[in-house]
Amino acid sequence: MNNPIANLNKIFDSRIRLGVMSMLVVNDEIGFNDLKQLLELTDGNLASHLNTLEQATFIKVHKGFIGRKTSTTYSITTLGRQAFKSHLDALEKMIKKL
Incomplete structure (x- = not known):
């Protein structure tokens, strides 16, 4: 019997990191605030x-200024997109086996 969680990425165990990656998958970039x-x-x-x-090089940080205020935005890297997709695929396979 195969281990059902073997292909899950431990970095995405956190609901917060899962949420961040979910937002970055559908947005080119998103600000810290x-x-x-x-x-x-x-x-x-x-x-x-x-x-x-x-x-983990799953996201890239972009720092800049808007006027005099600092602005920090984040985008997903190619590696991050691939890792997140693999994680979601593993979750889907696990659910389908239940």
Whole structure:
């Protein structure tokens, strides 16, 4: 019997990282404050999860300015898109076997 969770990516175990990746799959890029508001998170909590995804090279950080205010946006990398799709495919296969 095959292990049903063997193909799941541990990075996506967190519902927050799952939420971030879901939003980035359907948006070219999204800002920190938008993510924070949509996911109802604190700055520190969101930053921690974004850092994990960035370290895995699943997301790319874009820092800039809008006027005098800093602006940080995030986009999904090709590797991140592939890893997330593989994770979702593994979840789907697992569900279909039940």
